[in-house]
Amino acid sequence: APHAASAWLDELNPAQREAVMHGIGVDAPSPLLIIAGAGSGKTSTLAHRVANLILHGADPARILLLTFSRRAADEMGRRVRRILGRAAAEHPWLAQASLEWSGTFHGIGARLLREHAGRIGLDPAFTIHDREDSADLMNLARHEAGLSTRERRFPLKGTCLAIYSAAVNTGAPLAEVLQSTFPWCAEWEAELKALFRAYVAAKQAQQVLDYDDLLLYWAHMMAESALAAEVGEQFRHVLVDEYQDTNPLQARILLAMKPDGRGLTVVGDDAQAIYAFRGATVRNILDFPAHFDPPAQRVTLERNYRSTQPILAAANAVIAQASERYAKELWSARESDARPQLVSVRDDAEQAAFVVERVLARREEGIKLKQQAVLFRAASHSARLEMELTRRNIPFVKFGGLKFLEAAHVKDVLALLRWTENLRDRVSGFRVLQLLAGIGPKSAARVLDNLAAAPAGCELLAEQPVPEAARAGWTEFAALLDRLRAADAAWPASFELACRWYEGEMPRLYDDAAVRQGDIAQLARIAATYPSRQRFLTELTLDPPSATSDEAGMPLLDEDYLILSTMHSAKGQEWRAVTVLNVVDGCIPSDIATRSSVEIDEERRLLYVAMTRAKDHLELVVPQRFYVTGQQGLGDRHVYAGRTRFISNRMLGHFEQRSWPPPPPELRGTPDSRQAALDLAAKMRGMWD
Numbered sequence: 001a002p003h004a005a006s007a008w009l010d011e012l013n014p015a016q017r018e019a020v021m022h023g024i025g026v027d028a029p030s031p032l033l034i035i036a037g038a039g040s041g042k043t044s045t046l047a048h049r050v051a052n053l054i055l056h057g058a059d060p061a062r063i064l065l066l067t068f069s070r071r072a073a074d075e076m077g078r079r080v081r082r083i084l085g086r087a088a089a090e091h092p093w094l095a096q097a098s099l100e101w102s103g104t105f106h107g108i109g110a111r112l113l114r115e116h117a118g119r120i121g122l123d124p125a126f127t128i129h130d131r132e133d134s135a136d137l138m139n140l141a142r143h144e145a146g147l148s149t150r151e152r153r154f155p156l157k158g159t160c161l162a163i164y165s166a167a168v169n170t171g172a173p174l175a176e177v178l179q180s181t182f183p184w185c186a187e188w189e190a191e192l193k194a195l196f197r198a199y200v201a202a203k204q205a206q207q208v209l210d211y212d213d214l215l216l217y218w219a220h221m222m223a224e225s226a227l228a229a230e231v232g233e234q235f236r237h238v239l240v241d242e243y244q245d246t247n248p249l250q251a252r253i254l255l256a257m258k259p260d261g262r263g264l265t266v267v268g269d270d271a272q273a274i275y276a277f278r279g280a281t282v283r284n285i286l287d288f289p290a291h292f293d294p295p296a297q298r299v300t301l302e303r304n305y306r307s308t309q310p311i312l313a314a315a316n317a318v319i320a321q322a323s324e325r326y327a328k329e330l331w332s333a334r335e336s337d338a339r340p341q342l343v344s345v346r347d348d349a350e351q352a353a354f355v356v357e358r359v360l361a362r363r364e365e366g367i368k369l370k371q372q373a374v375l376f377r378a379a380s381h382s383a384r385l386e387m388e389l390t391r392r393n394i395p396f397v398k399f400g401g402l403k404f405l406e407a408a409h410v411k412d413v414l415a416l417l418r419w420t421e422n423l424r425d426r427v428s429g430f431r432v433l434q435l436l437a438g439i440g441p442k443s444a445a446r447v448l449d450n451l452a453a454a455p456a457g458c459e460l461l462a463e464q465p466v467p468e469a470a471r472a473g474w475t476e477f478a479a480l481l482d483r484l485r486a487a488d489a490a491w492p493a494s495f496e497l498a499c500r501w502y503e504g505e506m507p508r509l510y511d512d513a514a515v516r517q518g519d520i521a522q523l524a525r526i527a528a529t530y531p532s533r534q535r536f537l538t539e540l541t542l543d544p545p546s547a548t549s550d551e552a553g554m555p556l557l558d559e560d561y562l563i564l565s566t567m568h569s570a571k572g573q574e575w576r577a578v579t580v581l582n583v584v585d586g587c588i589p590s591d592i593a594t595r596s597s598v599e600i601d602e603e604r605r606l607l608y609v610a611m612t613r614a615k616d617h618l619e620l621v622v623p624q625r626f627y628v629t630g631q632q633g634l635g636d637r638h639v640y641a642g643r644t645r646f647i648s649n650r651m652l653g654h655f656e657q658r659s660w661p662p663p664p665p666e667l668r669g670t671p672d673s674r675q676a677a678l679d680l681a682a683k684m685r686g687m688w689d
């Protein structure tokens with residue numbers, strides 16, 4: 001092969017090269033598994049493999065790359081282009097090759113379903129509900145089934161949705177799901193079944209799909225053998241990163257597309273499985289080789305290129321305690337004298353002050369804010385730090401947690417767009433109708449019932465039965481809706497039109513309308529980067545960007561900003577310096593995940609994931625007490641905590657322990673310097689005598 005000897009391959013170690021070269025030149029290479037520890041180059045090997053396939057003639061349009069987030073997919077696309085650019089300087093067109101089919105399972109599922117909807121009896125104009133919309137719809141169904149008021153102990157909408165979702169994603173019978181994961185709801189099995197039937201019927205009547213449906217319908221589509229063969233053929237090569245966090249439904253889809261595994265490459269690390277709570281199972285990756293005959297080829301990588309040796313040693317010590325573990329040897333050639341730090345602070349406020357001081361000091365040393373990350377177990381744990389960063393004017397971006405698109409006013413506008421697209425979408429319609437002056441829940445329901453009864457395309461919006469007081473506003477709004485719904489409504493001009501109407505309503509809806517208007521303007525800028533309304537809605541619903549990040553298609557130019565992220569959202573990434581907040585029992589392991597050793601092990605892996613994000617500097621902060629926000633009627637309170645159980649006394653040798661703020665000067669230094677410090681302190685106080 002002309003490129004096989006290129007210098008870019010020499011940068012890979014032999015095991016990585018083996019994975020990159022596996023079956024190259026063969027039409028349908030046999031299945032391949034790369035299973036290896038953190039930072040061993042799994043993701044970069046995958047990027048090299050994609051590039052190598054393209055270099056050897058694979059059509060980029062027929063490569064399907066599945067990643068855990070859209071951000072990861074974009075990053076992978078950039079890497080592939082970079083490698084191609086270098087590997088084939090003589091063929092510049094190669095660097096332009098872009099992966100059309102890279103994204104999350106849900107995102108790709110949505111696109112395939114739109115493409116083939118007609119063939120499985122699905123209306124291609126379906127809208128997609130995010131989790132909150134789904135919970136609202138579940139709630140409507142629950143009310144209609146009379147399950148909320150008569151029996152007060154019946155599970156809340158969020159729990160109902162979680163149970164439903166677990167059953168769908170694991171494929172397990174409801175009774176089993178209840179038994180294993182929601183035992184306190186087991187008595188409601190029959191009622192839940194009835195509720196889920198009503199929920200599914202409501203989704204069908206309104207032509208909406210929830211997140212789980214994107215996988216469920218995809219799997220259903222793959223059960224049609226003609227379609228499965230077609231889609232399997234469309235994608236010559238299917239590559240999956242972070243395979244340890246896929247669920248049974250996702251594995252089913254994959255194996256239906258590639259029954260003999262030919263063209264299939266999966267990559268992952270069982271020690272980093274952190275999504276069992278959402279139905280993911282590590283069995284997918286462990287059972288992968290034996291699923292095929294002959295078994296899939298397995299490549300393991302042992303050298304960690306990311307972290308210094310002391311950081312890796314500490315992380316290895318944490319994961320070594322896991323009860324179920326497939327031991328891997330992981331080593332690093334990056335020597336360093338600096339052990340990770342275990343920093344004791346008094347409370348949340350000191351923790352925030354400490355982080356700010358360290359972040360700024362490192363920036364002085366030349367480590368950009370973007371190369372530093374602060375990680376935490378729960379999104380709410382960074383509240384104090386966010387305040388402190390804002391006060392000190394330090395820019396930051398937050399991943400995982402309440403996002404821009406979850407703000408009420410942003411949801412209003414999105415609901416308007418969704419309803420424009422699909423008048424039968426009740427959750428969106430309910431939200432939009434009540435934005436109008438004079439329309440409450442009762443009249444909104446009446447309008448929606450009326451619309452549902454009308455044949456599609458003959459809705460006669462202006463003639464809907466709204467209360468007299470709302471008539472004038474309604475006539476104007478109905479005209480707007482008609483314009484937005486017109487087939488030739490231009491994008492993003494139609495978005496501007498919708499925004500202008502909404503901004504007129506805002507002062508009546510929100511006291512702080514002026515502040516919120518900035519977000520609407522931001523949303524308009526994001527909208528303008530999408531080719532159509534449908535694409536905009538689909539992608540935003542599936543993978544919402546955060547308000548300030550450059551992934552929103554809003555480059556922050558050269559601006560530097562600190563990264564704040566939940567541990568879950570940090571997976572796959574790396575930074576030069578990483579600070580982990582609240583490394584105490586009750587936070588990690590979280591006090592809601594200490595019911596079983598299985599849950600505790602998942603928390604341990606989560607800490608391992610957090611620690612292995614660091615390249616050069618790692619700090620774990622241990623507050624002596626931390627703040628708990630009201631749970632189970634206990635109200636907000638301080639609790640005293642101890643260092644996480646995942647770092648035992650025997651492991652302390654891996655860390656440098658210190659407390660912050662440092663002890664006062666009289667306790668430090670030589671006798672002379674101590675005396676000088678005391679003198680200075682006395683003098684400064686003396687100024688005020």
Ligand code: ATP
Nearest residue numbers: 011012013037038039040041042043044305306572
């Ligand atoms: P994780 O388990 O966290 O997802 P990973 O196994 O996917 O990690 P990568 O993110 O691909 O690891 O790589 C970690 C770091 O090591 C990256 O900075 C990457 O560029 C670097 N790296 C990988 N392979 C090599 C190599 N052969 N030579 C030099 N650097 C490498």
Ligand code: MG
Nearest residue numbers: 042043044572
């Ligand atoms: Mg990776």
